[in-house]
Amino acid sequence: MGKFVITTRANGEFQFNLKAGNGQTILTSEGYTTKAACTNGIESVKTNSQDDARYDRKESSNGKPYFNLKSGNGQIIGASEMYESTDARENGIASVKTNAQDAATDDQTA
Structure with missing residues (x-):
């Protein structure tokens, strides 16, 4: 099962990574100035991850394929790694769809 991991960047901003069950990072957020905003970002991923149009x-x-997950207002809420092929990118999207909705949150900032 996947999980969201909240960490603090060197500049003090909060970010989350969505990790698959094998520990591989499949989605990375932007930096947030508050933990509450970061948590809202996680909720937005859970809400939007099931909609392929997002x-x-x-x-x-x-030339490396990648993807961004966007919210309903078009704002990017997470970005993928760079992939070697479009098939690998599609597998990454499928992994986000599978893992995000029920993922637990591991807050490593506390």
Whole structure:
């Protein structure tokens, strides 16, 4: 089962990573100035992760596929790693859909 891990960045901002059951990071958030905003971001991932239209499938300047998960207002709430193929990117999206909705939260800032 997946989990959201909340950590603090070097600049003091909070961020979360969604990790799959095998521990691999499958989605990373932006930096948040408060833990409450970070927690709201996690809830937004849980809400939006099941809607395929919320996934913005992209390609980096070096040709690597990746995706962003967006909220209903179009704001990016999480970004994937860079993948070697579009099939791998689709597997990453499927993993977010599978893991996000029921994922526990592991707050490592406390």
